[in-house]
């Protein structure tokens with residue numbers, strides 16, 4: 647194998663922006679593989695740049711290490727993955743990523759209104775989560791994790807709750 651064509655851990659770190667300690671961790675977790683130079687130092691194929699880039703971004707958007715490990719396990723060990731290999735991986739991630747996108751959109755759109763967390767601290771909570779009825783669906787901010795009451799009322803639910811609570815009769 648031509649070690650000249652391979653990357654040192656420093657070069658891989660510099661190009662990906664991922665610390666060498668994290669790269670060693672990825673290797674220990676089986677997410678990437680290194681060969682060894684005669685000196686014993688790690689060497690990586692250039693294809694590792696793409697693997698590390700995917701791992702890094704997947705972590706940043708909230709995928710767990712186990713999800714990433716499962717996906718990476720579908721890539722071939724003995725050769726650089728082709729477009730077809732990556733397409734297969736991306737297809738398996740699509741439903742998960744679409745869920746993640748939907749949750750991020752809810753977070754973006756509901757930061758200033760009731761998220762169904764049980765605090766009942768906003769005026770909108772009276773209408774959207776009266777008596778914390780969202781707790782019946784499970785723990786956590788129910789209206790970020792699911793569509794909650796916004797599913798039926800659409801995007802106008804928040805505005806309408808705020809408009810209702812702005813009325814003099816609302817003491818919320």
Ligand code: FES
Pocket residue numbers: 759760761762763764765766767768770771775
């Ligand atoms: S924001 Fe917490 S229950 Fe409404």
